[in-house]
Amino acid sequence: MMKEFKDFIAKGNVMDMAVGIIIGAAFTAIVSSMVADLINPIIGLFTGGLDFTNNYVVLSGEVAEGTSLEAAREGGANVFAWGSFAMAVINFLIIAFVVFMLVRYVNKVKSLAEKPEEVAPEVETGPSELDVLLEIRDSLKKA
Numbered sequence: 542m543m544k545e546f547k548d549f550i551a552k553g554n555v556m557d558m559a560v561g562i563i564i565g566a567a568f569t570a571i572v573s574s575m576v577a578d579l580i581n582p583i584i585g586l587f588t589g590g591l592d593f594t595n596n597y598v599v600l601s602g603e604v605a606e607g608t609s610l611e612a613a614r615e616g617g618a619n620v621f622a623w624g625s626f627a628m629a630v631i632n633f634l635i636i637a638f639v640v641f642m643l644v645r646y647v648n649k650v651k652s653l654a655e656k657p658e659e660v661a662p663e664v665e666t667g668p669s670e671l672d673v674l675l676e677i678r679d680s681l682k683k684a
Contacts, residue, residue, distance in 0.1 A: 569636075572636050572639055572640070573632070573636070575639070576632050576635050576636060576639075577632075580635055581632075592624075592628070593623075593624035593625070593627040593628050593631075594610065594624050594625055594628050595609050595610045595624060596610075596622075596623060596624025596625075596627075597610050597613065597620040597621060597622045597623065597624060597625070598620065598621040598623065599613065599618055599619070599620055599621075600618075600619040600620060600621055601618065601619040602616065602617055602618030602619055602620075603616075603618070604616060604618045604620075610622055610624070610625060
């Protein structure tokens with residue numbers, strides 16, 4: 542079993558996947574920061590400070606009007622945090638778009654980097670060995 546495991550780990554695909562996961566985790570942190578610290582404030586500026594994060598409905602428990610979602614949860618209230626979910630969906634869409642644009646750019650760069658294979662011009666060659674042998678056979682039959 543250990544030999545099979547070593548063979549599995551030694552395959553290039555597994556190592557490529559591991560590197561991809563590590564880079565993906567680091568990239569996710571960068572994109573999350575970009576969304577939270579750069580894009581959401583700009584969206585808030587144009588929408589008059591629109592932020593759904595603290596919008597919720599109290600399902601059970603006592604919560605004073607205007608209490609933040611975090612304070613309501615700390616107070617033991619059971620809340621339906623629809624605003625937090627809405628912001629998560631918006632953040633996901635922004636991150637997905639950024640990743641799409643990045644992959645699109647990387648694919649474009651890769652296609653420009655790959656040189657098309659040079660196709661050698663077709664050179665007329667003489668008859669093949671089989672053609673010559675068939676011609677000799679046919680001429681011998683006539684004689």
